[in-house]
Amino acid sequence: MIRLGPAGVSGMGYEAGLNEIARLGLNALELSFTYGVRMPNEQAKEVGKQAKKLGIALSIHGPYYINLASLEKEKITASIKRILDSCERAHHMGAKYVVYHSGFFQKQDPKKVAEIIQEQTGFIMDKIKENGWKTTIAPELTGKPSQFGSIPELMELRKQTGCHITIDFAHQLARNQGKIDYEEIFTEIRSMNHIHAHFSGIVWGPKGERHHKITEKKDILPLAKEILKRKADITIINESPSPLKDSVKTKKVIDSLSS
Numbered sequence: 001m002i003r004l005g006p007a008g009v010s011g012m013g014y015e016a017g018l019n020e021i022a023r024l025g026l027n028a029l030e031l032s033f034t035y036g037v038r039m040p041n042e043q044a045k046e047v048g049k050q051a052k053k054l055g056i057a058l059s060i061h062g063p064y065y066i067n068l069a070s071l072e073k074e075k076i077t078a079s080i081k082r083i084l085d086s087c088e089r090a091h092h093m094g095a096k097y098v099v100y101h102s103g104f105f106q107k108q109d110p111k112k113v114a115e116i117i118q119e120q121t122g123f124i125m126d127k128i129k130e131n132g133w134k135t136t137i138a139p140e141l142t143g144k145p146s147q148f149g150s151i152p153e154l155m156e157l158r159k160q161t162g163c164h165i166t167i168d169f170a171h172q173l174a175r176n177q178g179k180i181d182y183e184e185i186f187t188e189i190r191s192m193n194h195i196h197a198h199f200s201g202i203v204w205g206p207k208g209e210r211h212h213k214i215t216e217k218k219d220i221l222p223l224a225k226e227i228l229k230r231k232a233d234i235t236i237i238n239e240s241p242s243p244l245k246d247s248v249k250t251k252k253v254i255d256s257l258s259s
């Protein structure tokens with residue numbers, strides 16, 4: 001199944017936002033807890049109920065201030081708390097994935113950073129299990145080589161800890177200065193039953209991602225073709241400045257190819 005939807009509800013509030021997503025024929029929403037986890041569990045339950053009624057699959061993007069490989073211990077502890085707080089809300093609203101960027105290399109040995117992140121990710125997975133939360137974490141393919149989160153890094157992390165991962169195709173473009181081979185990526189991640197993905201327009205520089213922009217049809221086409229060719233089971237969250245419109249645009253491209 002192909003699910004499409006926006007990152008966030010563009011300031012509409014969740015009730016109106018979910019109704020609008022359904023009205024537009026979309027069926028996914030990634031809530032953005034960008035600046036902190038402030039939603040009470042009761043509200044999470046309400047959002048979950050409405051989404052379920054409308055057939056909309058939920059995920060959560062955790063706060064930006066996360067670095068599981070920080071040189072400062074208290075920053076790692078705070079990062080873990082932000083992720084676990086997001087997981088608790090995810091459990092209450094029935095969101096399947098909690099997405100976040102794992103951390104930065106800073107000036108540390110990349111192997112060492114991968115080890116630290118693996119250890120902290122394993123710790124978070126254990127906590128989810130201990131609490132009986134029905135959700136999982138899905139660290140994201142990041143947009144800069146200075147951040148942990150290339151596809152091979154994430155696949156290894158998944159293998160070692162059992163976590164899920166998020167494939168942001170726009171970030172892959174930004175990491176590689178506009179080059180992307182969808183066939184190669186889908187082959188690399190073929191062991192995943194469901195692909196949780198992000199895609200939108202993106203502006204990059206020599207150091208990778210700068211910012212998201214409007215998603216263009218010509219950029220959607222090659223991804224859509226590969227998805228249909230593989231009959232991929234995938235959710236694509238759009239993070240452009242106009243994520244609802246761009247999700248509809250993506251849907252139109254996919255529909256036009258499959259009819």
Ligand SMILES: [Zn+2]
Pocket residue numbers: 140168198239
């Ligand atoms: Zn993303």
